[in-house]
Amino acid sequence: MREIREVIEGRAARLSAGDVRGHLAYSAPEVMQYSLAPPLGEKVDTTDPTQVEQWLATFEAPPRREVTQLEITVDGDVAFATSIDSLSATPKGTTDAFTLWYRVTLGLRRIDGRWLVVHEHESVPFQMDGSFAAAIDLEP
Amino acid sequence: MREIREVIEGRAARLSAGDVRGHLAYSAPEVMQYSLAPPLGEKVDTTDPTQVEQWLATFEAPPRREVTQLEITVDGDVAFATSIDSLSATPKGTTDAFTLWYRVTLGLRRIDGRWLVVHEHESVPFQMDGSFAAAIDLEP
Numbered sequence: 228m229r230e231i232r233e234v235i236e237g238r239a240a241r242l243s244a245g246d247v248r249g250h251l252a253y254s255a256p257e258v259m260q261y262s263l264a265p266p267l268g269e270k271v272d273t274t275d276p277t278q279v280e281q282w283l284a285t286f287e288a289p290p291r292r293e294v295t296q297l298e299i300t301v302d303g304d305v306a307f308a309t310s311i312d313s314l315s316a317t318p319k320g321t322t323d324a325f326t327l328w329y330r331v332t333l334g335l336r337r338i339d340g341r342w343l344v345v346h347e348h349e350s351v352p353f354q355m356d357g358s359f360a361a362a363i364d365l366e367p
Numbered sequence: 368m369r370e371i372r373e374v375i376e377g378r379a380a381r382l383s384a385g386d387v388r389g390h391l392a393y394s395a396p397e398v399m400q401y402s403l404a405p406p407l408g409e410k411v412d413t414t415d416p417t418q419v420e421q422w423l424a425t426f427e428a429p430p431r432r433e434v435t436q437l438e439i440t441v442d443g444d445v446a447f448a449t450s451i452d453s454l455s456a457t458p459k460g461t462t463d464a465f466t467l468w469y470r471v472t473l474g475l476r477r478i479d480g481r482w483l484v485v486h487e488h489e490s491v492p493f494q495m496d497g498s499f500a501a502a503i504d505l506e507p
Contacts (some may be wrong), residue, residue, distance in 0.1 A: 241468040248479065259449055261490065262492060263492060263495075264492050264493070264494075264495045265492045265505060266492070266505060267451055267468060267469070267470050267491070267492065267505050267507055268436070268449070268451055268470055268507075269464040281503030296408070298399065299371065300445055300474055300485065300486075301445060302443035302444045302445035303442035303443040303445070304442045305440055305441060305442035305446065305447070306445065307445070307447040307486065309399055309401070309408070309474070309486055309488075310439070311407055311408055312467070323419065329407070330401040330405060330407050330488060330490075332474070334447040334449070334472070335438065335441055346440075346447065346449055346472065348449070348470060348472040348490070350470075350488070351407070351490075352401075352402060352405045352406070352407065353404070353491065353501035353503075354404075354501075355403075359501045360499060361493035361499045361501050362405050363407060363493075363499050365405060365407050367407055
């Protein structure tokens with residue numbers, strides 16, 4: 228349980244430090260990713276940092292990641308974790324700092340003695356008022 | 368693995384049949400739910416069918432639920448499952464049939480010998496083009 232918590236907090240801290248390879252080292256080589264952005268789902272090769280590096284380059288500085296309400300369920304070599312996270316950043320070339328709160332579910336496996344993320348599901352809900360607007364202004 | 372698959376397909380089938388109590392019987396009494404609609408997250412009491420019944424009543428008939436690309440990871444008494452699902456329905460008082468595709472991550476625990484859903488994360492991504500529109504028109 229403590230090891231899994233360290234994985235989850237460690238990868239958030241590495242991202243906040245702009246250490247993409249360090250961040251990705253907490254993931255299995257292939258991750259089933261349900262991301263904030265389309266598509267619905269894709270298997271991501273985490274040995275290639277290009278995509279995350281390009282995403283980081285869209286901000287003035289590495290985003291600050293916060294993990295709250297973390298709950299971990301584990302047995303043997305399989306675990307899942309739920310949390311309400313935030314990402315605080317300023318888009319490149321602007322002074323429009325924002326904080327986005329979203330839900331995260333991680334699936335983890337212990338492989339060769341190390342806990343690794345094999346599935347990541349990040350999302351915000353959407354308004355059911357007919358606008359189909361992503362609810363990007365929610366707070367926990 | 369087979370038992371977990373039966374839970375996931377069984378609860379979808381019960382919902383499609385309008386059997387709310389049968390659908391909820393596959394869940395633990397309390398589920399950490401990250402739903403398509405706000406809030407970000409809530410602990411839901413699945414012994415009370417009212418909320419699901421009220422939601423079903425907004426459609427002409429019970430929605431058709433389909434589970435595709437199901438992948439289950441299990442060890443001991445803990446599992447998580449990922450899938451790309453669809454919901455097909457017609458809002459009450461209209462002829463506007465729709466099909467919504469979305470991502471589902473379930474967390475399950477085996478409690479007293481029965482696999483039960485303890486966590487449900489359902490979502491669509493949103494467009495990163497500045498519109499913040501929920502991507503409700505994606506297909507797998």
